[in-house]
Amino acid sequence: MRDLPPFPDLRAFLDHLSGQGDLAAIAAPVETRHEMTAVLLQALQARGPALRFDAATVAGQPAGMPVVGNLFGTRARVAAGLGVAPDRVGDLGAFLAALRAPAPVAGMRDALSRWPMLRAALSTRARLQKRPPVQAERLRDLTEIPVQLPWPGDAGPLITWPVVITRPFGGQADDLQDYNLGVYRAQVIGPDRLILRWLAHRGGAAHHRSWMRAQEPMPVAVALGCDPALLLSAALPLPETVSELTFSGVLRGARAEIAPAATVPLMVPARAEIVIEGWVHPGDTAPEGPFGDHTGYYNAAEPFPVLQVSAITCRPDPLYLTTVTGRPPDEPSVIGEVFNDLALPVIRAQIPEVQDLWLPPAACSYRMAVVKIAKRYPGQARRVMMALWGMLPQFSYTKMIVVVDDDIDPRNWDDVLWALSTRMDPARDLMVIDGTPMDYLDFSSPREGLAGKLGLDATTKIGSETTRDWGRVMTLDPGHAARAAELLAGVLR
Incomplete structure (x- = not known):
């Protein structure tokens, strides 16, 4: 290799x-x-x-x-x-x-x-x-x-x-x-x-x-x-x-x-x-x-x-x-970005519905994860959250997991925020867990070494997850998009 x-x-x-x-x-x-x-x-x-x-x-x-x-x-x-x-x-x-x-x-x-x-x-x-x-x-x-x-x-x-x-x-x-x-x-x-x-x-x-x-x-x-x-x-x-x-x-x-x-x-x-x-x-x-x-x-x-x-x-x-550790970007956060891609196949082997996972470097590399899944059944996003938290000791320090559908780019904040804004209801789609392991260096935790976890289900709700008909996502015909690119090739540089 x-x-x-x-x-x-x-x-x-x-x-x-x-x-x-x-x-x-x-x-x-x-x-x-x-x-x-x-x-x-x-x-x-x-x-x-x-x-x-x-x-x-x-x-x-x-x-x-x-x-x-x-x-x-x-x-x-x-x-x-x-x-x-x-x-x-x-x-x-x-x-x-x-x-x-x-x-x-x-x-x-x-x-x-x-x-x-x-x-x-x-x-x-x-x-x-x-x-x-x-x-x-x-x-x-x-x-x-x-x-x-x-x-x-x-x-x-x-x-x-x-x-x-x-x-x-x-x-x-x-x-x-x-x-x-x-x-x-x-x-x-x-x-x-x-x-x-x-x-x-x-x-x-x-x-x-x-x-x-x-x-x-x-x-x-x-x-x-x-x-x-x-x-x-x-x-x-x-x-x-x-x-x-x-x-x-x-x-x-x-x-x-x-x-x-x-x-x-x-x-x-x-x-x-x-x-x-x-x-x-x-x-x-x-x-x-x-x-x-x-x-x-x-x-x-x-x-x-x-x-x-x-x-x-x-x-x-x-x-x-030597190296320097501090608020990202620092050398550990750069290493963490590459380890993210290195670990993804191992994660997918254990949680097959995971299509992509991003640990934003600005969130101290592992404090937050955005996960893209191919959703098939109600409650699947929550199952993925719990599987990730229990998969490796490092994930026990991931305090926030956002789960999105496979039409969302988890590494694009515009996509993620759109999914959170249109597919997540705060009263229904937040999973809060208390008393879980946390890094001693996390001063936001109320007790040393123990803190909560937050899961945000930003996926489309299906089956028993909702009683409403879900809206249809607006998309253009691919042929029209290709034609637009052809017409604007000499205009947009």
Whole structure:
């Protein structure tokens, strides 16, 4: 399914972007405290290139390594990270959906046609490296990493693109299928201490609970500057039974390269730029935040587990990868747009009547969904709403779902507002649910972690849903529309 060759590490991907004229080096000094945020956001809003800051400074002093940002600041670069052209993201999504639930084989010809699927499955087996590049050198402590302080109200330096690697208590270091890789922000609170902010529904938090029940210290590794397939796999809302580490092989089109960590019983990406290793001890927490977040607000400070660093390994001349999270558009919202198209075939496989689904980036990517269905029976819109809310943990944070008919473009606000205005009655077509899971960062919720859900049925009402004859939609004859276009071809330019 790949249109591009595999990118074994971040450097290979940057070389590709450079060859496309999509990577710019900034030679002037840029301060990691607040100033870098302004540069990154302006580049993203202008759909500009990925940036490499060669003279980054920390508190006015030269950083010890270059800083890379805006890596996935355009849809084209996210698609490239997935290995496909932008118009082929849907095809990749269909391929991944088929991998999850393959149809029975119908003869030898059909079996041979599925070789790409077999090759993708084989790519999930990781390859062990005896001399991993990421362990070529060691850093003294966290102060040697030019960690960004993004927003003026932030509590301290924040690692924003960490791939946090955990496994459950009782497992073995080589049981990769049990691993969880998540992108959780990490606050630096000392030269050898990091706060890991994983929310209760995330895989890292579930692993942490298993170690805390056993009252044993938990090994954790934080990989910085991973290859694009691993970065995007860690950010994807995959099912809990799917390991991001092994899944990255499918996206990469090549096996993940791993190595035993230097000081903790975990496997780590062999070609990451930097790996921070350490232990989370029972009861060791610290107040994390406040930090500016994807909602456009600063979150409140809350206690989260602390990682006591035991080692920091790195490649020679490492790169530090960073990003900025804020009110959309930001890099996570751009990634979310592409993930929307990538996930659609999987959603349709589970809810067949769904024809399209749009998560508006301005609604913080997943707080609102507009769904187009092929409606066949009364109550179908409500069934689709409930199916979506229960499908993936990420959808449990979708506070509003609008369902429209198949004659409406769900990505066109004019179409959606027309459907809401003419096909939805507030007394009949609103479904309100209370006491459901919600992101702690949603200050509109009356209780932390719990909030309501709103479903809006903007479909044409049929059968027992109405007692009135429904109006007919006005449309022109297609032949007349074509004739109009012909007559106006020289007039409308």
